Amino acid sequence: MRMANKVGLVTAGASGMGRAGAITFAREGAAVAVVDINPEGAAAVAREIIDAGGQAIALSGDLRDDAFAGDIVKRTVAAFGGLDFAWNHVGHPGPSSFEGIDMKDYELAMDINVRSVFVTASHAVPEMRVRGGGALLFTASTSGIVGSPYSPVYSAAKFGVIGMTKSLAKRYAGENIRVNAVCPGTTDTPMLRVFVARPDMQLPPGETAESLVRKRAGLNPMKRPAQPQEIANAALFLLSDEASFITGVALAVDGGSTA
Numbered sequence: 001m002r003m004a005n006k007v008g009l010v011t012a013g014a015s016g017m018g019r020a021g022a023i024t025f026a027r028e029g030a031a032v033a034v035v036d037i038n039p040e041g042a043a044a045v046a047r048e049i050i051d052a053g054g055q056a057i058a059l060s061g062d063l064r065d066d067a068f069a070g071d072i073v074k075r076t077v078a079a080f081g082g083l084d085f086a087w088n089h090v091g092h093p094g095p096s097s098f099e100g101i102d103m104k105d106y107e108l109a110m111d112i113n114v115r116s117v118f119v120t121a122s123h124a125v126p127e128m129r130v131r132g133g134g135a136l137l138f139t140a141s142t143s144g145i146v147g148s149p150y151s152p153v154y155s156a157a158k159f160g161v162i163g164m165t166k167s168l169a170k171r172y173a174g175e176n177i178r179v180n181a182v183c184p185g186t187t188d189t190p191m192l193r194v195f196v197a198r199p200d201m202q203l204p205p206g207e208t209a210e211s212l213v214r215k216r217a218g219l220n221p222m223k224r225p226a227q228p229q230e231i232a233n234a235a236l237f238l239l240s241d242e243a244s245f246i247t248g249v250a251l252a253v254d255g256g257s258t259a
C-alpha cells in the first residue's frame with residue numbers, strides 16, 4: 001500500500017477530484033480527514049471509506065473562515081495522532097469580468113483559492129515537522145500555467161498558488177517537507193459546469209453549459225475531459241514516498257493542453 005500509516009486531509013473532499021483523492025488515499029492505507037462546506041457530502045465520502053474498511057472523518061465548515069481553515073489540521077491530528085500530508089484542493093472559478101468587476105467577487109475567489117489554502121498550509125507545516133517531514137499538495141490549474149482570457153481573477157489566483165508552492169518548496173526542503181502543485185486541465189466535475197456558465201459569462205446563442213463543456217474538453221490534444229480519478233492518481237503519486245525527490249513542481253494533468 002502506497003500510503004500505509006500516513007495521515008492526511010483533503011479539502012473540497014465531498015465532490016469531484018477531492019472525493020476521488022480521499023477514497024484513493026484511504027484505499028492505499030491512509031487515514032483521511034474529508035473537509036468540505038457540504039456536511040452531507042463530506043460525511044458520505046467518510047462513510048464510503050469506512051464501509052470499505054478504511055479510516056476517515058468528516059470535517060464540515062467554510063474554508064474562507066481562517067479559524068476553520070487552521071482548525072482542520074488540529075482536528076485531524078486529534079483524530080489520528082499526526083499529519084503527514086495535506087491536499088489543499090479547494091478552489092473557486094471566480095468572476096469572468098474585468099472591466100466593471102464587482103470587487104466582492106474578486107475577494108471571494110482570492111479568499112478561497114489563495115488565502116484559505118495558505119492558512120491551512122501554515123498550520124500543517126508545524127505538524128509535519130513533528131513527524132520529521134511530510135507532503136503538501138496544492139491544486140492550481142492549467143489557468144495557473146497559461147493565461148485564461150475569460151478568467152483573469154482565477155488565473156491570477158492559480159498563478160499565485162504555483163508561486164506559493166515554489167516558495168514553500170524551497171523553504172521547507174531541508175525539513176523533508178515536500179510541496180507540489182497539481183494543475184488539472186478540463187476535468188469532469190460539477191465545478192466545470194459552474195465555470196463555463198458563470199453568471200457574468202454570456203453564453204453564445206444556442207450554447208448550453210453542457211455544450212460548452214464538450215467544446216472546451218475537445219480543445220486539448222486528447223479531445224476529452226479528465227476524469228476526477230486521473231487527477232487523484234497524480235495527487236497520490238505526488239503525496240506518496242514515490243515522489244520523495246520531487247518538490248516545487250506544478251504538474252499539468254491536462255491531456256497535453258499546455259504542451
Ligand SMILES: NC(=O)c1ccc[n+]([C@@H]2O[C@H](COP(=O)([O-])OP(=O)(O)OC[C@H]3O[C@@H](n4cnc5c(N)ncnc54)[C@H](O)[C@@H]3O)[C@@H](O)[C@H]2O)c1
Binds near residue numbers: 012013037038063192
Ligand atoms: N473541474 C475542473 O475542470 C478544474 C480544472 C482545474 C482546476 N480545478 C480546481 O480543482 C479544485 C476543485 O474542483 P473540482 O472540479 O474537484 O470541484 P467540485 O465542484 O467537484 O467540488 C468542489 C467542492 O468544494 C467544496 N467547497 C466549495 N467552497 C468551499 C469552501 N468555501 N469551504 C469548503 N469547501 C468548499 C464544495 O462543497 C464541493 O464539494 C479547485 O481548486 C479548482 O480550481 C478544477
